[in-house]
Amino acid sequence: MSFSIILAVVAGIISGLFIFPDAFSVHIGLIIDIGLCLLLFFVGMDIGRNKEILNQIKSNGYKILLIPCGVALGSIVGSILGGFALGLPINESSAIGAGFGWYSLSAIELSKYSAETGALAFITNVCREVFALVSIPYIAKYIGNYEAIAPAGATAMDTSLPVISKATDANTAIVSFITGVVLSTLVPILVPILISI
Amino acid sequence: MRIILYIFIILAGVFISSKGKLNEMVEKNLSKLQYASLLLLLFIMGINIGINDSIINEFGKLGFQAVVLSLSSIILSVAAVKLVTIYFKHKEKAVQQDEL
Known part of the structure; x- marks a missing residue:
């Protein structure tokens, strides 16, 4: 996780506290919408450049897609159960869980719903990435290779990939990458659906 | 939309x-x-x-909630993938038995 990401959020919080007037919050939804569209466009370009993904899915067999499905289902059900214990409404806890560790996108999307839910989504998904990086080597050793992909969620294709690759083998690294791509595609679809339940 | x-x-x-x-x-x-x-x-x-202001005042509470939510997501997603791998092994076994 990059220092500049935390810095951007902290700089925003400080300028929100001291510089921007409360009336600015009216415009935030629109600015986020424009920026989000731009970001998703770049993400699409990134996926389009990588022509290997489809071939990799074909050689591994389509059953490999059950792994991202399992991670998605487990993450959402898990956060609903956690949210139940904390007294959070199901739409909020499930949408936060559907961030799959991609803290920037899920938090940005949810901060349009409420700043507090956005903040919780950010911290939750940052925590998920940190816990993933710490637990992956142990899960790979004591539970199994594919299971080691699960904590990483959407970050299985980028920030967590080096850790997974080191803790497991080349085939698991490819499955991890595919899992990350599928989950990353699901985040901008599932988060708005779940929050509007 | x-x-x-x-x-x-x-x-x-x-x-x-x-x-x-x-x-x-x-x-x-x-x-x-x-x-x-x-x-x-x-x-x-x-x-x-x-x-x-309310978020700034509740930052500690949010942190605790975040730890609970992230851990419960991780545990359940590992369990779900465990079920998927059990299914893979089960299927592999069935294929091997067919070949015998």
Whole structure:
């Protein structure tokens, strides 16, 4: 996780506290919408450049897609159960869980719903990435290779990939990458659906 | 409706870059562009948090909730993948028995 990401959020919080007037919050939804569209466009370009993904899915067999499905289902059900214990409404806890560790996108999307839910989504998904990086080597050793992909969620294709690759083998690294791509595609679809339940 | 827009935008990006229609300058700087728009968005999200006094006052509570939510997501997702791998092994065994 990059220092500049935390810095951007902290700089925003400080300028929100001291510089921007409360009336600015009216415009935030629109600015986020424009920026989000731009970001998703770049993400699409990134996926389009990588022509290997489809071939990799074909050689591994389509059953490999059950792994991202399992991670998605487990993450959402898990956060609903956690949210139940904390007294959070199901739409909020499930949408936060559907961030799959991609803290920037899920938090940005949810901060349009409420700043507090956005903040919780950010911290939750940052925590998920940190816990993933710490637990992956142990899960790979004591539970199994594919299971080691699960904590990483959407970050299985980028920030967590080096850790997974080191803790497991080349085939698991490819499955991890595919899992990350599928989950990353699901985040901008599932988060708005779940929050509007 | 919003979701359709998001999917359309992602697919437009996939289409343009897979057809090799990317400007060389854009292609070279894609990750930088992506990162710059991300940082800007996070800055704005930060402003949104900073303006809201109740979040600042409840930061400790949010931290505790975040730990509970992230751990429960991780545990359940590992369990779900465990079920998937059990299914894989079960299927593999069935194929081997068929071959015998």
